[in-house]
Amino acid sequence: MKNCKLCGNTLTKPVFVLPNTPNAQGFVAQRIRSAGNLEIFECPCCHLVQLACKPVNYYKEVIRSTNVSKEMRTLRLKQFKQFFKKYKCKKTIEIGCGTGDYLEILTKVNNDSFGLEAGKKSINVCKDKDLKVFEGYLDKENSKIQKAPYDSFIMMNFLEHFPHPLTALKAIYNNLSVNAYGIIEVPNFEETIKESNFLDFVPDHLLYFTKDTLALMLGLAGFEVIKIDSVFHEYILQAEVKKRSNHSYTAFNAEVLKNKKQIKDLLKKIPNRELAIWGAGHQSLTLMSVAGLDDKKIKYVIDSAPFKQNKLTPATFIPIVSPLYFKQNLPKAVLVIAGGYNSEIVQQIKKYNLKIKVFSFDKGILKNEK
Numbered sequence: 001m002k003n004c005k006l007c008g009n010t011l012t013k014p015v016f017v018l019p020n021t022p023n024a025q026g027f028v029a030q031r032i033r034s035a036g037n038l039e040i041f042e043c044p045c046c047h048l049v050q051l052a053c054k055p056v057n058y059y060k061e062v063i064r065s066t067n068v069s070k071e072m073r074t075l076r077l078k079q080f081k082q083f084f085k086k087y088k089c090k091k092t093i094e095i096g097c098g099t100g101d102y103l104e105i106l107t108k109v110n111n112d113s114f115g116l117e118a119g120k121k122s123i124n125v126c127k128d129k130d131l132k133v134f135e136g137y138l139d140k141e142n143s144k145i146q147k148a149p150y151d152s153f154i155m156m157n158f159l160e161h162f163p164h165p166l167t168a169l170k171a172i173y174n175n176l177s178v179n180a181y182g183i184i185e186v187p188n189f190e191e192t193i194k195e196s197n198f199l200d201f202v203p204d205h206l207l208y209f210t211k212d213t214l215a216l217m218l219g220l221a222g223f224e225v226i227k228i229d230s231v232f233h234e235y236i237l238q239a240e241v242k243k244r245s246n247h248s249y250t251a252f253n254a255e256v257l258k259n260k261k262q263i264k265d266l267l268k269k270i271p272n273r274e275l276a277i278w279g280a281g282h283q284s285l286t287l288m289s290v291a292g293l294d295d296k297k298i299k300y301v302i303d304s305a306p307f308k309q310n311k312l313t314p315a316t317f318i319p320i321v322s323p324l325y326f327k328q329n330l331p332k333a334v335l336v337i338a339g340g341y342n343s344e345i346v347q348q349i350k351k352y353n354l355k356i357k358v359f360s361f362d363k364g365i366l367k368n369e370k
């Protein structure tokens, strides 16, 4: 069974078949069979366009023509200068640096630049150029890159060669420092499909990205996508990303204590079983539980939903009654805990013209309504 390299969904029928397609680096010395039919799939779920065949045997190596064109060189120099100025990154690594064409430019812009490459010959070429290169390939999420963590990375036209692209991206993520930035470039499939340019399909490229599928993959790998542009005569999609960090949860504990204290202070002012709570929604149920309330402290809980009435609140076991019961068996005070419905309920209680105190509680704030 063939599975999508992004979402894992089953790939069934190819959307296009290109016969007798040669590898980009499959040059031969004699007339031996060196090509096969190329089946292109589009995932019915995430819509990533991809090949499901085995990768070419040199898929771990980056092979670029040794002399980058003048136009490309100028573009890279400008791009790298802007990147380092914008994000103020220090130590950087190029994932898949090949013979160091871009790493040379990168090192000129930022001296603390390194490269990662699997091809031994390419590594030697880099070393001859005095570039700092490590041998390696990212085939496990926990693959370690020497000298990690890095403040930034670039990966130019390499992601589309990976049989396990998410694994590679997660491995990069794990070798970065907090708030690291990166540039990832891939061939632009949006242009291929617009021009029906079937010549872009090649066994070397296992993945064909649109802006949407690239953003989806980068997001799933843990990156925040800052922007994706189409560059170099629309041939390349260029993504700028930031390593996403977890939200901070330290404030939650302080908020638990603050909420408990406010309910405790309110109960000091109102005798036991003379406070009722309006609302048996999730916020109210949790607050009652966190504050350690029970049917000895709270008279009852009012809720308009008939299916909750005549039952007990979960965890705190306080009887739930109807608004009608409330009007006939008044407490000395009522506390409304109903999230976004608070003001509507407070208005409704005020219309009853009752001689009781009304409080509300929302987003950690206890309010005296009357």
Ligand SMILES: [Zn+2]
Pocket (backbone or CB within 6 Å): 004, 005, 006, 007, 008, 009, 043, 044, 045, 046, 047, 048
């Ligand atoms: Zn998919």
